[in-house]
Amino acid sequence: MKMLKTTLAVLTAAAALGAVSTAQAGATLDAVKKKGFVQCGVSDGLPGFSVPDAQGKIIGIDADVCRAVAAAVFGDATKVKFSQLNAKERFTALQSGEVDVLSRNTTWTSSRDAGMGLVFTGVTYYDGVGFLVNKKLGVSSAKELDGATICIQAGTTTELNVSDFFRANNLKYTPITFDTSDESAKSLESGRCDVLTSDKSQLFAQRSKLAAPTEYVVLPETISKEPLGPVVRKGDEEWFSIVKWTLFAMLNAEEAGITSKNVEAEAKGTKNPDVARLLGGDGEYGKDLKLPKDWVVQIVKQVGNYGEVFEKNLGQSTDLKIDRGMNALWNNGGIQYAPPVR
């Protein structure tokens, strides 16, 4: 079944690459406007990032980035359709044009940025690989994992980073790789693996889905850098800029203290020139991006600023209870930093 799916995706990719004329700047935005929605690739179910809720609506920070893009382009955050993709399917889906933007907890690496015809637009979430183990094992550090069996999701940078870590520390391990994160979580619960490894945010999310979350603990080590961000096809600078600046707009809004509650009032009556530029009161910064004048207003009003989106999906009010940490703004102890709108 998976074989068939991948094969189909690849055949579609081959057909698309073969038949359609090459990508041109502007092609994606035109196509998106014509069909009336943004097709967004998300994960196959990762709490906090992109997961269907009880009504089948996809919620999470990655999904909200796509909603923000739709809000910027159409002024309507609901004009987005989601494709749930597993780790193996994601790049082919983007390359072949099945999705317009891939916002799916995907790590930014040089080979993905340079060799796959893709380009990352920014970092939604700074992450790193960690280990989730059963408390019964009595392990308190990743260095004690010599000889362990480790469940990993196939086709991820985690596979490579785990191998690097164990080689660097001269430890042995057995990897069991699964297609979906659900399968690897199930295998951890049944005891097939001693350890589940993934990006730390995912580990918290996975743990919240287990039958007995309190029996498992995330080890303190973070063994790699995993900057997760949205990806678009290479060769369409216009669309690239739109996705890139959508995220920057959310960060800038948080920095300027603009929230979904006060954005309309601020747009009308702000005296701060920085805020006026951001919200379209001064200048034509949206036009340069081929976006409406009030693009940032729509993003913040309908989706929220970065901080609101983070809190809503990952923060203390959720089951995940993830601290802002590295993902706090640069002036607040973190490394999230957006270039200014001007």
Add this chain to the structure above:
Amino acid sequence: MQNRIGAQKGLSLSDPRVRAWLFQILTIVFVVGLGWYLFHNTQTNLQHRGITSGFDFLDRSAGFGIAQHLIPYVESDSYARVFVIGLLNTLLVTLIGVVLATILGFIIGVARLSPNWMINKLATVYVETFRNIPPLLQILFWYFAVFLTLPGPRGSINIDDTFFISNRGLNMPGASMAEGFWPFVIAVALAVLAVVVMVRRANRRFEETGEPFHKFWVGLALLVVIPGACVLLFGSPVQWEVPQLKGFNFVGGWVLIPELLALTLALTIYTAAFIAEIVRSGIRSVSHGQTEAARSLGLREGPTLRKVIIPQALRVIIPPLTSQYLNLAKNSSLAAGIGYPEMVSLFAGTVLNQTGQAIEVIAITMSVYLAISISISLLMNWYNKRIALIER
């Protein structure tokens, strides 16, 4: 007619031979042209979009671990080696599956014809159950509902302190070469040679005089006595290493991982149900007159089955059996669902994703399955020809 065509020197569309040639040439031009167009266009567009293409990636170092490798592997080995490992893992499942499914299928197939009501009905229930459940579900069942519910390594089922069954698989003693290894290999080769010579002489004597010879028992004796004597003379060919529970898991010895066990078991059981039906139909196709004729010649029940019924039934059995073997080989790709590192999950999965070269990787993977399937077909066709009815 002949004269008229002969007289017409020029080419005419009303000539059926000319027409036939014309259409065939047009078809070839069209197919080749289409292929070239697709290839060229894909190539240009890949380049244009900045997607790396070509097969250079095979030399690059893979950098990830693999759960089961039949040849030595470390993470710094190349993607080409990963490919070989995936291929061997697929072939391993296919080979074990084909052998076990054939044996099980023949037993069930014969059981379905049994006059014993109980055996007959059990076989029917088996066939109807297992061939009607999709193979992927059966694989998931055996993996998640059976093997993963076994106790962990520390509470493993211990058989005589040598075999351990747990959710980490079946751990068993591993063999490594000892001093008596090469003499043992030579002894086995000699024994096989002796058996071949014995069988040939026995067959010739049977043809000439009609006297049967206990080929099976004598052969077995040769195979046991010659290597056995060698072991007594030169010492054991292998030394055994018993698995020890150390840290998280068993260390030392050999292990059959639960992914392999679940996959092989599920595919064997599934395919055997089909093979059973093929065997039953093959045996049914031999007319009852053959049995009566054999019995009236004085053959007992065993030889009747072995020498009269089965050889004729095989001619009906082999061609559909080939398709079942092909299905088994192809179904092994369902292992991606349980993380067994075969061709599809390892090469078309992990390697595809790490390199991003989807078209090359999928092309290689498809070629591999094509090659495996064609090899099985050729082998079975050759066997089919060999056992076909030779009319005299």
